Amino acid sequence: MTAMAAPRAAATVGTARRRSRPGRRFVLNAVVIFIMFLWLIPTFGMLFNSFRSPADVASTGWWTSIVPPWRFNLDNYVHVLNTNGMGTAFVNSLFITIPSTIIPIAVAAFAAYAFSWMQFPGRDVLFVVVVALLVIPLQTTFVPLLKLLGPQGIHLIGPGVGSFVAVWLAHTGYGLPFAIYLLRNYMGGLPREVFESAAIDGAGQATSFFRLAIPMSVPALAALAIFQFLFVWNDLLVALIYIGAANAPNLPLTVTVANLSNSLGGEWQYLMAAAFLTMLLPVVVFFSLQRYFVRGITGGAVKG
Amino acid sequence: MSFSLGFRRAAVLLASAAIMVGACGGGASPSASTGGGGGSPGASPAGSGGQVGGSVTVIGTWGGSEQDSFLAMVKPFEDSTGIKVQYTGTRDLNAVLTTGVQSGILPDLAGLPGPGQMSEWAKAGALKPLDDVLDVATYKSETAPALVDLGTVDGIFIKAAVKGLIWFDPKVYTAGPATTWDDLESKGAAAATAAGGNTKPWCLALESGAASGWPGTDWIEDLVLRQAGPDVYDKWVAGTQTWTSPEIKTAFETFGKVVSESYGGPKAINSTNFGDGGNQLFKTPPGCIFHHQASFITDFFKKQGGAKDGDFDFFPFPDINSQYAGAVEGAGDLFGMFNDTPQARALIKYLVTADAQKIWVGRGGALSANKNANNYPDDVSKRSAAILTSAKIFRFDASDLMPTAMNDAFWKAIVSYVQDSSKLDSILTNLDTVQKSAYGG
Known part of the structure; x- marks a missing residue:
């Protein structure tokens, strides 16, 4: 998203200084476009290869396919779309991703507000602890969490239960440290005067939170929503460990897609087509949240 | 006023969250009836045709x-x-x-x-x-x-x-199955010369992500089994045969000879995916005469190498020491x-x-x-x-039987040996160190 936001910022800068440095805007845009192009080269390669036969991919580079004679075909996409269980897996992915995005952001917003604008003993120590949790690799949590959530504990995982709630809880836990950190930094940067004048007018903490902090933090919330959505949508390991062993019909798209190739790594040609299909929804989510960045920048909330 | 408005909104939020969780709890329960059927205690072991369910x-x-x-x-x-x-x-x-x-x-x-x-x-x-x-x-x-x-x-x-099959293109190689190691080498060299150009006797490809190097471990295993016999092989798997011992070192050296006679050189060998390893067999002129790989490779020949049934054939890995004739790895x-x-x-x-x-x-x-x-x-x-x-x-794939740490080190050793064969002694000494700790637990 920085790549998308950057041209706008560049444009604003360029407009302000156009008269003094006429070539600046052009150079800036050219550099940004060039960097974006470099960044996208592997994606182009994947796109072209997804339309080629495996024998072609193995024998020549993807760039050779751009010039005629074209030998593109849709076989890979047809295979992926006709694979059994793709539809169910897509629904499962949504069913995992949406709550796993909403819950941590909701919790993190409350926590970030408390860390920024409420006074209580041990506030800074608690915040440091939360941030310190960022460095814990989630793989180390699997066994203790599975014991807690599994049949030996509160039994949210295992044969007979869907395991979805366990996955939401797990993703909430894994997402919270970063979410709280990001939101606290943003909320802490909001102007103190706004909250003070609201308090003088008789607003309590709840009003301050819902009517001031949340509306003013929309850009940060939107950014966080994209991060968390992508993290959960692309997640293979957590879903596999928490759902995999006992609830095969509930597995998300990532697991189904990874399993399009066989145990020796063959049949990889379908993965590129599948990658493009699974990319669609995150792209839609990104563009639908995109406008909130712009509104956040130009909203003028800071002026009060 | 404004407080109550905010509070009401919070209550609505919480309520909707609660409904969502409740709904999802309900959504999970249908699978309970199918998944939970596994526990029905009265069900007897299924005879053929009996409806057990679950x-x-x-x-x-x-x-x-x-x-x-x-x-x-x-x-x-x-x-x-x-x-x-x-x-x-x-x-x-x-x-x-x-x-x-x-x-x-x-x-x-x-x-x-x-x-x-x-x-x-x-x-x-x-x-x-x-x-x-x-x-x-x-x-x-x-x-x-x-x-x-x-x-x-x-x-x-x-x-x-079955591991250790020697694959070839019957249109290129017509000299028939090799019966001994020397026979294999001379037939391969002769066919490579006859094909002209840059054709080499062997194709070798080791890249396989984190498991890169494993096709080379199959080579070493095939050689150990046929040069030193099943007893040494078993001791090697069990961790009582050191890697620096002459039996294992000889196998590495024989493999090193194959590497030096392989298409593309060390860099290409280490960076080519094992699935594409045999593709050079089917090129005109061919890049190589032989490819050593397990029985499953035919799938890759057909899907990635552009070969059809009939374009490829194999003969078993030849015996080396006649004392251990008929040894097979799988x-x-x-x-x-x-x-x-x-x-x-x-x-x-x-x-x-x-x-x-x-x-x-x-x-x-x-x-x-x-x-x-x-x-x-x-x-x-x-x-x-x-x-x-x-x-x-018959012996099972040795690296698959070794402890995970030993297996990983074996893979890596193959890659470094192909990169620089002069470091063989230090590579084997390092494997001995791993062997001491890997079998300890």
Whole structure:
């Protein structure tokens, strides 16, 4: 998203200084476009290869396919779309991703507000602890969490239960440290005067939170929503460990897609087509949240 | 006023969150009725044709067409018993099962790619013994003897592969099977010269992600087995034969000769994916004459090398020391049972039968562990299967039997040896150090 936001910022800068440095805007845009192009080269390669036969991919580079004679075909996409269980897996992915995005952001917003604008003993120590949790690799949590959530504990995982709630809880836990950190930094940067004048007018903490902090933090919330959505949508390991062993019909798209190739790594040609299909929804989510960045920048909330 | 408005909104938020959680809890319960059926205590072990119902969860590494073949194999079982087979395929099998053994969340059955890891779980008590599930005498009589020797208690073999086949293009190489190592070398060199250009006797490709180097371990294993014999091989697997010993070092040196006679040089060898390794066989002029790989490689020849049936053929790895003639190396997929349910027992019983395995065999891409499943769709797989069942000396893939740390170090050693063969002594000394700690636990 920085790549998308950057041209706008560049444009604003360029407009302000156009008269003094006429070539600046052009150079800036050219550099940004060039960097974006470099960044996208592997994606182009994947796109072209997804339309080629495996024998072609193995024998020549993807760039050779751009010039005629074209030998593109849709076989890979047809295979992926006709694979059994793709539809169910897509629904499962949504069913995992949406709550796993909403819950941590909701919790993190409350926590970030408390860390920024409420006074209580041990506030800074608690915040440091939360941030310190960022460095814990989630793989180390699997066994203790599975014991807690599994049949030996509160039994949210295992044969007979869907395991979805366990996955939401797990993703909430894994997402919270970063979410709280990001939101606290943003909320802490909001102007103190706004909250003070609201308090003088008789607003309590709840009003301050819902009517001031949340509306003013929309850009940060939107950014966080994209991060968390992508993290959960692309997640293979957590879903596999928490759902995999006992609830095969509930597995998300990532697991189904990874399993399009066989145990020796063959049949990889379908993965590129599948990658493009699974990319669609995150792209839609990104563009639908995109406008909130712009509104956040130009909203003028800071002026009060 | 404004406070109550904000509060009301908060209440609505909380309420909707509660509804969502409630709804999802409900959404999860339908699967409870299907998944939970596994526990019905009265159900007797399934006789053939008896409707048992319920479900059995299975995890394995098979994906793509392998997954399709496995599901096709269990379809008649589902139809006749009413048991639903819920299969999860993932190449992260070890992660799922290792955490599962710790936390108790395990599938009923698991298809495991080798007996090394399986014996560890059996020792930990996670795998249930199968000797009272199966008719062991029938299993022994129907299964390739080489595989039976590897044990019947913890897991049973479903699928097998023969390693160390020498592949060639019959249009390019016409000199017939090599009978000794010297014969192989001279025939390969002669054919390479005859093909002209830059043709080399061998093709070799080692890249395989984190497992890069494994095709080279197969080379070393084939050489050790035929140069030094099965006893040294067994000691080597068990960790009592040092890597610096002359037997293992000789195998590395022979392999080094092959590397120096391979197409593309060390960099290309280490960076070419093993699946593309044989593609040079089918080029004009060919890049190489021979390619050493297991029986499954035909699938890659056809799908990535652009070869058709008839474009490739093989002969078995020649004997080196006549004392150990007829030695063969192979591998196989095992099935183990984690949860002892009537459904899991029924499926295990079904999977070992020739009728079940014929389904996969007929679809191609696999050798059956069951001698009676012999409906191979093409001549090449029929002959590979014959090698497996008629082997005089059979050994399982050594690196798959070694502890994980040893196996990883073996892979890496192959890659560094191909990169710089002059460092052989330090590479082997390092492997000895790993050997001391890897077998310690």
